[in-house]
Amino acid sequence: MDGIIEIKNVVKTYKLYDKPLERLKEALSFTHKIYHKEFKALNGISLKVNKGDAIGILGKNGSGKSTLLKLITGVLSPTSGTIEVRGKISAILELGAGFNPEYSGKENIYLNGLMMGYTREEIDQRMNDIISFADIGDFIEQPVKIYSSGMFARLAFAVSINVEPDILIVDEALAVGDVRFQTKCIDKMKELKSQGTTILFVSHATEQVKRFCNNAIWLKDGVIQATGESSEIVDLYEDFMKYSTEYKSGKETQLEQSVLESPQIDFVKPDDPTILASITNVKLNKERFKTFDELIVEVEYEVYEDIIDDLLLGVAIYTPDREYIFGPNTHLEKIDIPNTLGRHKVQYIIPSLPLLGGTFCIDVGIFNNEGIVCLSYKESAKEFVITNKYISEGLVYMKHRWEVIQ
Numbered sequence: 001m002d003g004i005i006e007i008k009n010v011v012k013t014y015k016l017y018d019k020p021l022e023r024l025k026e027a028l029s030f031t032h033k034i035y036h037k038e039f040k041a042l043n044g045i046s047l048k049v050n051k052g053d054a055i056g057i058l059g060k061n062g063s064g065k066s067t068l069l070k071l072i073t074g075v076l077s078p079t080s081g082t083i084e085v086r087g088k089i090s091a092i093l094e095l096g097a098g099f100n101p102e103y104s105g106k107e108n109i110y111l112n113g114l115m116m117g118y119t120r121e122e123i124d125q126r127m128n129d130i131i132s133f134a135d136i137g138d139f140i141e142q143p144v145k146i147y148s149s150g151m152f153a154r155l156a157f158a159v160s161i162n163v164e165p166d167i168l169i170v171d172e173a174l175a176v177g178d179v180r181f182q183t184k185c186i187d188k189m190k191e192l193k194s195q196g197t198t199i200l201f202v203s204h205a206t207e208q209v210k211r212f213c214n215n216a217i218w219l220k221d222g223v224i225q226a227t228g229e230s231s232e233i234v235d236l237y238e239d240f241m242k243y244s245t246e247y248k249s250g251k252e253t254q255l256e257q258s259v260l261e262s263p264q265i266d267f268v269k270p271d272d273p274t275i276l277a278s279i280t281n282v283k284l285n286k287e288r289f290k291t292f293d294e295l296i297v298e299v300e301y302e303v304y305e306d307i308i309d310d311l312l313l314g315v316a317i318y319t320p321d322r323e324y325i326f327g328p329n330t331h332l333e334k335i336d337i338p339n340t341l342g343r344h345k346v347q348y349i350i351p352s353l354p355l356l357g358g359t360f361c362i363d364v365g366i367f368n369n370e371g372i373v374c375l376s377y378k379e380s381a382k383e384f385v386i387t388n389k390y391i392s393e394g395l396v397y398m399k400h401r402w403e404v405i406q
């Protein structure tokens with residue numbers, strides 16, 4: 001089936017001038033001298049949106065979100081590439097766009113409705129719904145130039161969602177309303193969604209995107225960095241914003257290559273007699289997980305003494321900013337590990353990872369004397385990412401139940 005919006009290889013270039021005068025100089029130049037630099041706000045965007053999709057658009061300031069939405073609504077045209085839209089769009093892009101400041105709220109409702117192709121009679125039929133949704137009292141008869149930004153948002157929203165669009169575009173408009181109004185808008189957007197309206201939704205409130213949208217795209221420097229199920233993309237995006245970890249492809253490997261990059265050489269005792277043991281390799285079963293997946297950390301280590309008493313292995317999980325989450329060791333759990341001369345491998349297995357979304361690091365250490373003397377320690381030996389469907393909020397999923405008492 002064809003998408004309701006199809007974008008193919010779209011580039012949008014802006015001309016940047018160092019001084020405003022240079023724009024004029026360029027326009028008047030007989031020799032066609034170029035005074036501008038070119039800046040690609042969008043660089044090769046391809047996207048297909050299906051009818052009934054609710055798509056969240058994520059990206060930090062300047063990543064190209066508004067430019068993309070303006071291209072879809074036709075306010076801007078692309079420098080190259082094609083955009084096809086099959087349906088009536090209602091958009092709240094910038095508050096105030098499409099409103100005449102001198103007109104009253106009511107007159108602006110007519111203005112907007114007519115611009116969307118409705119007749120006066122059709123607008124009259126919807127007028128009461130729009131006014132009651134906006135809920136700004138007598139201000140509806142006042143010129144909108146005296147409105148607060150909150151009132152403006154109410155009116156703009158009321159108009160946009162009461163005109164039965166095929167595609168509703170909401171760019172950060174909710175942020176200005178109060179919580180009660182936001183709830184009302186989300187409820188109305190849900191209603192539209194259930195009736196098959198396609199929704200494009202830009203919000204810095206990523207939880208809203210997670211809850212409301214089925215899919216999301218993450219724009220970075222004018223290109224689509226990742227696209228997919230909304231809560232997975234939100235997790236990746238939030239991680240990037242917190243830790244600047246680059247998105248890695250979701251390819252799952254059997255046991256991936258060690259970060260320690262030690263080549264597989266024969267076991268050789270080091271010359272340095274103070275080195276009693278050493279961690280030589282750490283592998284994970286994959287680098288991207290979902291909550292409740294099995295995590296396997298395989299630790300390879302070498303012992304250079306005939307025997308090391310009380311040898312213990314610890315594996316710890318941290319957040320990238322070194323918040324300690326969990327760190328058991330073989331001594332505490334009375335597990336014997338090989339402690340004689342040679343190379344050994346031990347697996348640490350969490351059958352069902354309770355961690356919710358995010359990036360995590362694994363430290364690995366071998367010790368003796370109940371963990372007091374460290375023989376070898378690898379900080380952040382491996383890193384893994386957890387992305388999920390929206391199942392809960394917080395850091396870990398705890399077993400729980402609910403009971404209704406009354």
Ligand SMILES: Nc1ncnc2c1ncn2[C@@H]1O[C@H](COP(=O)(O)OP(=O)(O)OP(=O)(O)O)[C@@H](O)[C@H]1O
Nearest residue numbers: 014015016041059060061062063064065066067068
């Ligand atoms: N008319 C313009 N002329 C020149 N550059 C522009 C113009 N409009 C936008 N840009 C630049 O294009 C880039 C993308 O801007 P855009 O407004 O699409 O980003 P955004 O993701 O919506 O940002 P924000 O979250 O701050 O609204 C930015 O670097 C911006 O400075």
